[in-house]
Amino acid sequence: MIGFLIGEAVRDLARAGRVAVAAVALIALSLGIVGAFWLLSTNLGAAVAQWREGVRVIAYLRDDPGPAAGRLVDRVRRLEGVGDARYVSKAEALNRLKGGLGARASVAETLPENPLPASIEVTPTSGVATPETMRGLVERLAAMPEVEDVHGGTAWIERASHWQRLLQIVGVGIGLLLGLAAVVTITTATTLALHARREEIEIMRLVGASEAVIRLPLLLQGVAQGLLGAGVAVLVLFGVHRVLQPLMEPLAALTFGLPHIAFLSGAAVAGLLAAGALLGGLGGLVAKGRA
Amino acid sequence: MIALHRVSKTFGAGPVKVTALSDVTFRMSKGEFAVVRGRSGAGKTTLLRLLYRDEVPTDGEVEVGAHDVTSLARSEIPELRRSIGVVFQDAKLLPGRTVYENVAFVLRVLGMPRREITQRAFSALKAVGLSTRAQAYPWQLSQGEAQRASLARAIAKQPAILLADEPTGNLDEDMAAEVFQVIADIWRGGTTVLLATHQLGVARKLGRRTLTLDAGRLVKDEG
Numbered sequence: 001m002i003g004f005l006i007g008e009a010v011r012d013l014a015r016a017g018r019v020a021v022a023a024v025a026l027i028a029l030s031l032g033i034v035g036a037f038w039l040l041s042t043n044l045g046a047a048v049a050q051w052r053e054g055v056r057v058i059a060y061l062r063d064d065p066g067p068a069a070g071r072l073v074d075r076v077r078r079l080e081g082v083g084d085a086r087y088v089s090k091a092e093a094l095n096r097l098k099g100g101l102g103a104r105a106s107v108a109e110t111l112p113e114n115p116l117p118a119s120i121e122v123t124p125t126s127g128v129a130t131p132e133t134m135r136g137l138v139e140r141l142a143a144m145p146e147v148e149d150v151h152g153g154t155a156w157i158e159r160a161s162h163w164q165r166l167l168q169i170v171g172v173g174i175g176l177l178l179g180l181a182a183v184v185t186i187t188t189a190t191t192l193a194l195h196a197r198r199e200e201i202e203i204m205r206l207v208g209a210s211e212a213v214i215r216l217p218l219l220l221q222g223v224a225q226g227l228l229g230a231g232v233a234v235l236v237l238f239g240v241h242r243v244l245q246p247l248m249e250p251l252a253a254l255t256f257g258l259p260h261i262a263f264l265s266g267a268a269v270a271g272l273l274a275a276g277a278l279l280g281g282l283g284g285l286v287a288k289g290r291a
Numbered sequence: 292m293i294a295l296h297r298v299s300k301t302f303g304a305g306p307v308k309v310t311a312l313s314d315v316t317f318r319m320s321k322g323e324f325a326v327v328r329g330r331s332g333a334g335k336t337t338l339l340r341l342l343y344r345d346e347v348p349t350d351g352e353v354e355v356g357a358h359d360v361t362s363l364a365r366s367e368i369p370e371l372r373r374s375i376g377v378v379f380q381d382a383k384l385l386p387g388r389t390v391y392e393n394v395a396f397v398l399r400v401l402g403m404p405r406r407e408i409t410q411r412a413f414s415a416l417k418a419v420g421l422s423t424r425a426q427a428y429p430w431q432l433s434q435g436e437a438q439r440a441s442l443a444r445a446i447a448k449q450p451a452i453l454l455a456d457e458p459t460g461n462l463d464e465d466m467a468a469e470v471f472q473v474i475a476d477i478w479r480g481g482t483t484v485l486l487a488t489h490q491l492g493v494a495r496k497l498g499r500r501t502l503t504l505d506a507g508r509l510v511k512d513e514g
Binding site: 004 | 343366370372373374375376377385386399400402448
């Protein structure tokens with residue numbers, strides 16, 4: 001019986017012809033767009049997570065504390081929200097500058113004296129790098145009498161995070177609109193198959209076929225179109241990712257510090273396929289009601 | 292086997308009501324052969340449609356086998372119809388399937404195993420004399436062959452009852468005789484047959500019970 005139901009669904013798909021192809025293409029387009037936004041969002045999310053891990057707050061000191069630096073670092077470590085603290089002397093700061101200048105490091109040699117202040121590099125406690133907690137940490141550091149200025153925060157990371165969420169919303173929004181169009185097209189394709197089958201359905205009812213046997217092929221036809229569309233979307237995304245990955249990775253590493261542009265996870269691919277089956281099933285269900 | 296008690300059927304509502312059947316009562320035993328005759332519009336088709344629950348009576352009771360057809364739930368209709376084979380004036384063969392596939396389709400729909408489908412389909416085709424035309428498509432058949440294929444499809448599931456609604460309406464005399472012969476053979480095999488026709492000669496030739504309808508009323512029950 002299962003073989004019969006699947007056979008009828010395949011026969012119906014062939015009958016729907018171009019409309020079925022259009023329905024599969026629309027599903028592929030809608031899920032392809034959702035998948036593309038998902039891919040971008042996932043990678044931006046990975047970059048944001050990496051940036052959060054690397055957040056540092058620099059507390060610039062009024063004077064070089066000299067031998068008292070150790071005690072000052074201990075006091076900073078005891079502050080709320082501080083994961084670790086490290087003292088950077090004036091000399092170390094100058095060496096870092098020279099390192100950063102590279103071949104032009106000799107410019108720093110021409111300075112009459114070291115203009116760079118000593119500082120304490122503060123790593124926030126893991127997982128608390130939100131704008132609110134960072135604001136509190138900056139205020140506590142700024143309140144210390146030895147500290148002249150405090151730099152650092154997560155405002156730009158939060159902006160990136162907002163962009164990530166926006167990408168997700170736009171992707172889901174466009175996907176939903178196209179998904180709706182796909183459901184309508186699948187309903188049309190299935191209804192066409194239904195009209196082509198009306199004589200068969202009449203005979204089936206006449207001989208005592210159950211309603212499940214009559215209607216299930218319509219539902220299966222919708223699910224098949226949805227799955228096919230989702231499969232096409234995943235394959236196209238995979239192909240585009242394979243082609244663009246080597247070209248985009250150096251740029252992503254340079255701009256976002258992201259060394260690897262990942263493809264969608266297995267769960268995400270399964271989600272897209274399930275969404276395709278669901279959209280197709282919905283189209284088949286609407287048509288099924290007309291049987 | 293079949294029992295109608297004071298059955299009436301009215302179509303439409305208000306001033307445009309049409310009475311198709313009026314106060315019809317009769318019984319048929321298991322294995323009986325009866326011919327329903329009457330002019331066009333006498334109510335023959337409506338009577339048959341009430342039996343396989345394509346219509347519900349306005350008044351009265353209809354029983355088929357163990358089923359009280361009048362009060363049958365929608366979900367119980369398939370079970371009733373599995374016990375009834377129906378043929379029409381138009382053979383209603385599926386054009387994209389061969390004669391064998393048309394017969395096998397019914398059995399597949401009913402969930403029979405493949406081996407049984409093959410066996411039953413060929414047995415039904417043999418019974419109507421179409422074994423050699425199994426791979427022909429409907430458009431390759433004569434009208435008589437098409438009607439016999441339709442009969443094969445109706446009996447392949449081995450129903451207890453065969454309802455035939457003007458099965459020879461589109462056929463010439465020779466072809467009609469062939470079809471009636473097949474129907475008579477099916478009846479001899481133990482199937483209860485109710486045949487609706489407007490051809491009086493047929494009813495006489497078969498020499499069986501004849502129910503005569505006139506304007507929806509059962510005016511004669513002979514034989």
